[in-house]
Amino acid sequence: MKAILVIADGMGGRPSDIDGKTCLEAARTPNLDTLAGRGATGLVDPIGPGIRPGSDTAHLSLLGYDPYKVYTGRGVFECLGIGMDVHHGDVCFRANFATVEKVDGGLRLLDRRAGRIASGQDELAAALTDIQLEGIRFEFRASTQHRGALLLRGDDLSARITENDPHKVGAMLPDSVPIDAGDAGSALVAAAVNDIARASFALLNDHPINSKRRQEGKHPANIILLRGASTLPHLPSVKETFGVRGAVIAGGALYRGVGLACGMDALYAPGITGGLDTDLGVKARTAIDALDRYDYVFVHIKGTDNAGHDKDAVAKREFIERIDREFFGPIMEGLDWKSTHLAFTGDHTTPIDYGDHTAEPVPVLFVGPNVRSDTTTSFGEREAATGGLCRFSGSILPMLLNYNNWAPKFGS
Numbered sequence: 001m002k003a004i005l006v007i008a009d010g011m012g013g014r015p016s017d018i019d020g021k022t023c024l025e026a027a028r029t030p031n032l033d034t035l036a037g038r039g040a041t042g043l044v045d046p047i048g049p050g051i052r053p054g055s056d057t058a059h060l061s062l063l064g065y066d067p068y069k070v071y072t073g074r075g076v077f078e079c080l081g082i083g084m085d086v087h088h089g090d091v092c093f094r095a096n097f098a099t100v101e102k103v104d105g106g107l108r109l110l111d112r113r114a115g116r117i118a119s120g121q122d123e124l125a126a127a128l129t130d131i132q133l134e135g136i137r138f139e140f141r142a143s144t145q146h147r148g149a150l151l152l153r154g155d156d157l158s159a160r161i162t163e164n165d166p167h168k169v170g171a172m173l174p175d176s177v178p179i180d181a182g183d184a185g186s187a188l189v190a191a192a193v194n195d196i197a198r199a200s201f202a203l204l205n206d207h208p209i210n211s212k213r214r215q216e217g218k219h220p221a222n223i224i225l226l227r228g229a230s231t232l233p234h235l236p237s238v239k240e241t242f243g244v245r246g247a248v249i250a251g252g253a254l255y256r257g258v259g260l261a262c263g264m265d266a267l268y269a270p271g272i273t274g275g276l277d278t279d280l281g282v283k284a285r286t287a288i289d290a291l292d293r294y295d296y297v298f299v300h301i302k303g304t305d306n307a308g309h310d311k312d313a314v315a316k317r318e319f320i321e322r323i324d325r326e327f328f329g330p331i332m333e334g335l336d337w338k339s340t341h342l343a344f345t346g347d348h349t350t351p352i353d354y355g356d357h358t359a360e361p362v363p364v365l366f367v368g369p370n371v372r373s374d375t376t377t378s379f380g381e382r383e384a385a386t387g388g389l390c391r392f393s394g395s396i397l398p399m400l401l402n403y404n405n406w407a408p409k410f411g412s
């Protein structure tokens with residue numbers, strides 16, 4: 001038996017998206033409708049009713065973990081997802097190249113994403129290797145656009161510090177401070193975050209790449225901002241719990257990192273970007289091929305959430321139509337449906353009018369030989385509310401693996 005879990009980030013919507021319909025309801029999705037007809041649908045509260053999920057906590061919950069017990073923060077998934085070797089005790093961060101200007105009394109934020117810088121990040125990262133920190137080793141890696149990850153390694157470090165990203169253009173950069181006064185490990189990490197901010201500005205502000213960016217009228221990437229401080233969580237792997245091997249296919253480092261933290265292998269393929277421009281056909285073929293080597297595959301698709309954050313209903317509806325055609329088209333053809341179970345859902349709702357995550361439950365679809373099919377024949381929020389799976393919280397991956405008879409028995 002094989003299993004495939006597909007999560008379209010922020011897929012859920014509200015009737016205010018498009019003329020009384022959600023983007024998913026408004027989209028033409030013949031393949032998903034066929035799968036809904038063959039399988040069963042329902043609604044899933046990613047974490048629980050009324051809880052607004054972050055993408056990281058929602059994924060942990062959908063993969064069968066209790067995020068209230070295991071979640072340490074976002075940075076560690078970014079570091080894992082970017083390919084860093086994370087040890088227990090390391091403090092990990094999500095990093096942004098940003099733009100600041102020097103004013104009396106400190107640095108003022110001009111652009112959290114440094115004009116969404118698209119080239120030269122590796123040269124800027126190389127300049128940062130000159131930074132020396134007292135008693136702490138650090139590693140910084142740039143990923144896509146303004147994104148990056150940073151890891152601190154030393155004795156008895158603590159992630160309990162405040163971030164130095166003010167999140168608001170025009171605001172002064174705050175210093176990072178320990179959350180618990182008097183704790184030596186967090187004092188050391190907060191000092192390192194502040195040293196990295198000051199030193200990165202000194203090294204990057206007049207870097208030739210930034211001089212060129214200024215000439216071109218672009219914002220310079222002249223500082224590294226750090227957030228999501230966290231240590232490696234203690235997660236029993238899917239292999240330990242279910243005895244099966246899986247792989248994650250995701251363009252976004254955060255999602256690759258969550259899969260890696262749960263014991264999956266990360267698969268890469270050209271054209272997978274983690275954005276609206278991703279190659280969904282490559283994703284489908286990579287997943288189909290991977291099922292020859294792995295028991296299950298987890299595929300993450302990010303563009304739905306990007307369009308939701310951009311409040312772009314047309315882009316979200318069209319991207320859902322592309323998922324149906326370019327991803328589920330090859331999946332319908334390429335999977336052995338006699339021996340494969342598939343689950344498809346979102347990790348939360350990202351309504352167009354709000355432009356951020358909300359807590360409404362998201363439609364979910366299971367299909368495969370052991371699924372008791374229901375009477376739903378299309379895939380959307382309100383149709384799924386009438387489906388045979390009813391409404392439940394999290395645990396999509398354990399439910400999927402149960403259909404393959406891989407779930408461990410609780411009790412005797």
Ligand code: ZN
Binds near residue numbers: 347348
């Ligand atoms: Zn998400």
Ligand code: ZN
Binds near residue numbers: 010305309350
């Ligand atoms: Zn989001």
